[in-house]
Structure formats: structure tokens, C-alpha cells
Amino acid sequence: MHGNEVLGRVLLLQLIEELVRGYRDKETWSLQLLNSTRIHILPTMNPDGFDEADTHCLFSQGRFNHNGVDLNRGFPDAFAGLRKQRELKEEQREAEVRAVIGWLKTETFVLSANLHGGALVASYPYDNSDRGSDFFGAPSLSPDDDVFVHLAKVYSYNHASMHRGNLCDDTGPFRDGITNGYHWYPLEGGMQDYNYVWAQCLELTLELSCCKFPQVKELPSLWEDNKKALLAYIQQIHLGVKGQVFDGSGKPVPNAVVEVEGRKNMCPFRTNQHGEYYRLLVPGVYTFKVRYPGHEVLTETLRVPYGPDQYSAMKHDFMLRRIASATFPALPEPSPSCNYTVHPGGGCATAASMWSRLTLGFSLVMVMQSLID
Known part of the structure; x- marks a missing residue:
């Protein structure tokens, strides 16, 4: 640059x-x-x-x-x-x-x-x-x-x-x-x-x-x-953990918030248009909170191993449960304007709902993705 x-x-x-x-x-x-x-x-x-x-x-x-x-x-x-x-x-x-x-x-x-x-x-x-x-x-x-x-x-x-x-x-x-x-x-x-x-x-x-x-x-x-x-x-x-977030009917959902306790990101990490998430994490035990409108907040604790030697991060999907209430609280908005946009045409190499790859980039720029299988 x-x-x-x-x-x-x-x-x-x-x-x-x-x-x-x-x-x-x-x-x-x-x-x-x-x-x-x-x-x-x-x-x-x-x-x-x-x-x-x-x-x-x-x-x-x-x-x-x-x-x-x-x-x-x-x-x-x-x-x-x-x-x-x-x-x-x-x-x-x-x-x-x-x-x-x-x-x-x-x-x-x-x-x-x-x-x-x-x-x-x-x-x-x-x-x-x-x-x-x-x-x-x-x-x-x-x-x-x-x-x-x-x-x-x-x-x-x-x-x-x-x-x-x-x-x-x-x-x-x-x-x-x-x-x-x-x-x-x-x-x-x-x-x-x-x-x-x-x-x-x-x-x-x-x-x-x-x-x-x-x-x-x-x-x-x-x-x-x-x-x-x-x-x-x-x-x-x-590194870390990857997977998808599914709603109460078993469909992958975009824009679900996937947070790791103790890591308050300015803009929360969210799922892409295929309901996929990825968190780079060093090996350890982490508690995840997953939020999506109309569903209960899901809390799960995972032990994350070291993935690079196997060329695959840990794979874990989150399955949400619907709540009966007719009105749902809005997801908390972070400090800066995050302007999330889900683009139906990008983010993976095929039209399938699973990631075909994890993306990395080098710039002057290089950017990367990794397979979810």
C-alpha cells in the first residue's frame, strides 16, 4: 500500500x-x-x-x-x-x-x-x-x-x-x-x-x-x-473454532452474534450469509454466547485444541431454541457503527451452505479462509 x-x-x-x-x-x-x-x-x-x-x-x-x-x-x-x-x-x-x-x-x-x-x-x-x-x-x-x-x-x-x-x-x-x-x-x-x-x-x-x-x-x-x-x-x-449457527427449525442463520466471554469486541463477531462463524483462538477453554432474535441466548463452554498441525480448526455448530414471546429484545449494538451487511454472492467458493474454505489475505494484501467439513 x-x-x-x-x-x-x-x-x-x-x-x-x-x-x-x-x-x-x-x-x-x-x-x-x-x-x-x-x-x-x-x-x-x-x-x-x-x-x-x-x-x-x-x-x-x-x-x-x-x-x-x-x-x-x-x-x-x-x-x-x-x-x-x-x-x-x-x-x-x-x-x-x-x-x-x-x-x-x-x-x-x-x-x-x-x-x-x-x-x-x-x-x-x-x-x-x-x-x-x-x-x-x-x-x-x-x-x-x-x-x-x-x-x-x-x-x-x-x-x-x-x-x-x-x-x-x-x-x-x-x-x-x-x-x-x-x-x-x-x-x-x-x-x-x-x-x-x-x-x-x-x-x-x-x-x-x-x-x-x-x-x-x-x-x-x-x-x-x-x-x-x-x-x-x-x-x-x-486456529480456534469454526462452524454454523442454526435456528429453531434447523436452518443456518445470518447475523447471529457469536461472542466469547471475556472478549468484548467493538463490533461483535457475527455469522455470514450461510450462518457460518469462525473465531481464531489459542488453545484453551472458552465460553461462547450465541444470540439471535426470537431465540434463547445459547451458552456453551468448549475446549479448543491447536488446529494448524492438522490443517483444521475445531468444528462446532450451535443449535438455537425458539422462545414463545411475541416480542424479542434487540441485539445490543456495539460502540462504533458496525454497518453489517450480508452479501448473498460472497464468502465461499460454492453455493452450498457449508464453507468451502476459510479465507486469508495478504496485502500489500493477502487474505484467507479454511475448509469447514
């Missing part, structure tokens, strides 16, 4: 080639990954910036799009809403931002990564806060902080050197090669927070090289540094 931070583009094109090569050669790792995961890759979100970029290591032009806008400051910001700041209408946002927002509304994305350069660290939400300037330098933690820390460490420790945390002269040090975004520096209007808050898609910002525009001769070694980490990160799409 920053046109002068070019390594991500090269790595994603190489990743495509590696995935296809492994699948054609019937290599076990590729067959397991691609038969269980739907992967979307957007190698370049800011082609105009890339065209304008020169080859300076740190200070090349091309960060902004053709209109001179930083795309990673152009998304709706939940914290701006909480502070009652005026936000742009969607039609006033940059075309690239609108395209990504529209894309997120047509797929049930679960895990994603946004690739950058100029540092070597895995950064996770939140990037912003409503606590004011007195809290700069302190972390802004999300309800899923444990999951984000796990995801960030998966990348940093599978990377050749990111986990060391001190390789770039002008950034860091970063313990374990990871950082909370706001703890590093405040960022308003970022894609990482938008994806998490509004799209139910857990996203990391991956800073992959000290130099924003590495020399061509360095690219093979940079690919080797990141190859294992990219593949390990994709495999994390199989």
Missing part, C-alpha cells in the same frame, strides 16, 4: 509461484495447505506509488498514491468515532481504499497480513486509541491480544532473524521481533484496525526489511528469510 516499500510485492509474487509449484509437484505441504485454505493475494494496492518510486533505501518517493494520499491513513477509524471526530463518507475515500472495503464485504475473511518495509517487526492491533496523547508509548490492547501476540510470534520466530528484534539501526529494539502498533507509534485510519474491527479479520502489519527498496541482488536471500514465516503464518488460519 506504500508504493516505495517494494519487497512485499516481490515476496507475494514469489509466494504464488512457490504455492503453485508445490501443488503441481504434489508436495505434501502444498497439497495440505491449498486443499484446506482459500488464499487471496493482492501484490500491489498502490500501483501509482510503485511506478513513482525510486531506489533510495529509506527516502524514496512513492509512499502516497496518485492523489498524494497515504492509503494506510485513509480507512474508517473506530477510535475516531469514539472520540466523536468527523469521518469521511465512504465515497470521499480514495479509490484504492474503497476497493479494499468493498472486497472485505464480499468475502468472509478471517486472517490477513499487510506487508511493509523500513523496519523488521510484526506489528498487531490496535494501531490507535481513544485515551489521548498522555498514553503515547503505552500499548493499546485488543480483546484478542493473546491471539495477535501468538500470530506475531509465529511470523517472527519462523523468520530468519526478525525475532532478534534489533537488526535495523533506526527502529526498535522490539522484544521477540513483535510490537503492539500503538505502543510503537499512533496511527489513525489504518487498514489493520479496520479489518479487525469491521471485517472480523485479524490482521498483522509485517515490516519485512530495514531498507524500503532493497537492491535486486538481495531479493533471493530476502525470500529465503521470509518463505518459512509466510507459510507458517498462512497455516494459522486453522
Whole structure:
């Protein structure tokens, strides 16, 4: 999304080639990954910036799009809403931002990564806060902080050197090669927070090289540094639990709220148009509350195992019971305007009611889904 931070583009094109090569050669790792995961890759979100970029290591032009806008400051910001700041209408946002927002509304994305350069660290939400300037330098933690820390460490420790945390002269040090975004520096209007808050898609910002525009001769070694980490990160799409929510007549229902106790998300996680839900969770015992109009609140406690090694998250469906009352209380509305929209045409690869895949995405952008079977 920053046109002068070019390594991500090269790595994603190489990743495509590696995935296809492994699948054609019937290599076990590729067959397991691609038969269980739907992967979307957007190698370049800011082609105009890339065209304008020169080859300076740190200070090349091309960060902004053709209109001179930083795309990673152009998304709706939940914290701006909480502070009652005026936000742009969607039609006033940059075309690239609108395209990504529209894309997120047509797929049930679960895990994603946004690739950058100029540092070597895995950064996770939140990037912003409503606590004011007195809290700069302190972390802004999300309800899923444990999951984000796990995801960030998966990348940093599978990377050749990111986990060391001190390789770039002008950034860091970063313990374990990871950082909370706001703890590093405040960022308003970022894609990482938008994806998490509004799209139910857990996203990391991956800073992959000290130099924003590495020399061509360095690219093979940079690919080797990141190859294992990219593949390990994709495999994390199989964390947690997945399934469907069914109403009292046995039909899958959209827009049912699926909450995990102790995780008060700004916008509650809801089922998609096929009644499917997915929660990325590290192994443990969790209590779920499922709400849908006209039905009793369902509370169930589940023991969630580690799924990535088996290329499948735990599968569990929720069966709701109708209530007799003629009037039903409305579902609680979260703090920011969540504007849920169920799109009948997106979210899975077939017309069947079951997920065909869980979706992951890399952007510069990559986004993922995993099979429900």
C-alpha cells in the first residue's frame, strides 16, 4: 500500500509461484495447505506509488498514491468515532481504499497480513486509541491480544532473524521481533484496525526489511528469510473454532452474534450469509454466547485444541431454541457503527451452505479462509 516499500510485492509474487509449484509437484505441504485454505493475494494496492518510486533505501518517493494520499491513513477509524471526530463518507475515500472495503464485504475473511518495509517487526492491533496523547508509548490492547501476540510470534520466530528484534539501526529494539502498533507509534485510519474491527479479520502489519527498496541482488536471500514465516503464518488460519449457527427449525442463520466471554469486541463477531462463524483462538477453554432474535441466548463452554498441525480448526455448530414471546429484545449494538451487511454472492467458493474454505489475505494484501467439513 506504500508504493516505495517494494519487497512485499516481490515476496507475494514469489509466494504464488512457490504455492503453485508445490501443488503441481504434489508436495505434501502444498497439497495440505491449498486443499484446506482459500488464499487471496493482492501484490500491489498502490500501483501509482510503485511506478513513482525510486531506489533510495529509506527516502524514496512513492509512499502516497496518485492523489498524494497515504492509503494506510485513509480507512474508517473506530477510535475516531469514539472520540466523536468527523469521518469521511465512504465515497470521499480514495479509490484504492474503497476497493479494499468493498472486497472485505464480499468475502468472509478471517486472517490477513499487510506487508511493509523500513523496519523488521510484526506489528498487531490496535494501531490507535481513544485515551489521548498522555498514553503515547503505552500499548493499546485488543480483546484478542493473546491471539495477535501468538500470530506475531509465529511470523517472527519462523523468520530468519526478525525475532532478534534489533537488526535495523533506526527502529526498535522490539522484544521477540513483535510490537503492539500503538505502543510503537499512533496511527489513525489504518487498514489493520479496520479489518479487525469491521471485517472480523485479524490482521498483522509485517515490516519485512530495514531498507524500503532493497537492491535486486538481495531479493533471493530476502525470500529465503521470509518463505518459512509466510507459510507458517498462512497455516494459522486453522486456529480456534469454526462452524454454523442454526435456528429453531434447523436452518443456518445470518447475523447471529457469536461472542466469547471475556472478549468484548467493538463490533461483535457475527455469522455470514450461510450462518457460518469462525473465531481464531489459542488453545484453551472458552465460553461462547450465541444470540439471535426470537431465540434463547445459547451458552456453551468448549475446549479448543491447536488446529494448524492438522490443517483444521475445531468444528462446532450451535443449535438455537425458539422462545414463545411475541416480542424479542434487540441485539445490543456495539460502540462504533458496525454497518453489517450480508452479501448473498460472497464468502465461499460454492453455493452450498457449508464453507468451502476459510479465507486469508495478504496485502500489500493477502487474505484467507479454511475448509469447514
